[in-house]
Amino acid sequence: MTEQGRRKRILGVLADRPFASVRDLVALLDVSPATVRRDLDKLHEAGEARKVFGGIALLGGAARTHALPFGENSDLAVDAKAAIAECAAALVQDGDMVIVASGSTCYQLGVLLSRRPVTIHTNSMPLAAMIGTAGVCQMVLSGGTLHREPGILYDHEDRAPDFNASRLFLGAQGLCPDGVMESHPLIVRTTRMMLERTDExxxxxxxxxxxxxxxxxxxxVERISTVITDEGISTDDSAALREAGVRVVIAQAGARA
Structure with a gap:
């Protein structure tokens, strides 16, 4: 396949979804990661798409998408999520009581915190299962019914958890200058309840x-104190968040990049 053909194929992928990882494109195009990265550089330079950490995204931040299942989402932007989780873990002190919400990046944070003397409240079944078998931290688990697609426990009586935390670590399906966005209605409801039980x-x-x-x-956005992201964030996106009063922390993947 020619370079032009590969670039056309990549844009075709972005017509169906807002992001494509280098790993996905290597498999799709049957070329080396270095070749894919060169193609992404050229698409970015031509203004046809936006290069981000681990892959390439649609321009303009206007994509709308359904939430991916936990298992599928866990395979995307793996290095960036690990770096973000490490930055977040550094903000937690031994003895803290924190809420770690559902989602693959929060799961990575939970893995790190599970080895420390902290108390974690979570509604994430994957995280709860991991802590239950391999963790040493204290865990408080949300009550309610298991919903397997988003991987959460949900109380249908819409009761806020009986738990007060210094910090809520929250994932996001989408993020804009207005705040965090989600498509799954249960995640929307549980997030709003957790917001009632945390300071930060x-x-x-x-x-x-x-x-x-x-x-x-x-x-x-006015409820958010800090966003931890990776070096793929654009200058404009970072500036918009800072103008809204949000501290932006860039996680450096270092050797993972």
Missing amino acids: VIVLADSRKLAIRARHLTCP
Whole structure:
């Protein structure tokens, strides 16, 4: 396949979804990662798409998408999520009581915190299962019914958890200057309940999330103190968040890049 053919194929992928990882494109195009990265550089330079950490995204941040299942989402932007989780873990002190929400980046944070003397409240079944078998931290688990697609426990009586935390670590399907966005209605409801039980909200979102517009605003920007993201975030996106009063922390993947 020619270079022009590969670039056309990549743009075709972005017509169906807002982000494509280098790993996905290597498999699709049957070329080396270095070749894919050169193609992404040229698409970015030509203004046809936006290069982000781990892959390429649609321009303009106008994409709308359905939430991916936990298992599928866990395979995207793996290095960026690990770096973000490490930055977030450094903000937690031994003895802290924190809420770690559902989602693949929050799961990575939970893995790190599970080895420490902290108390974690979570509604994430994957995280709860991991802590239950391999963790040493204290865990408080949300009550309610298991919903397997988003991987959460949900109380249908819409009761806020009986737990007060210094920080809520929150994932995001999409992130914009207005705040965190989600499509799954149960995640929207559980997030709003968790917001009632925390002093500070820290959003963990890799730079792909700035290219996604989901259905519902679930956490307004004025409620967010910090966004931890990766070096793929654009200058404009970073400036918009800072103008809204949000501290932006860039996680450096270092050897993972």
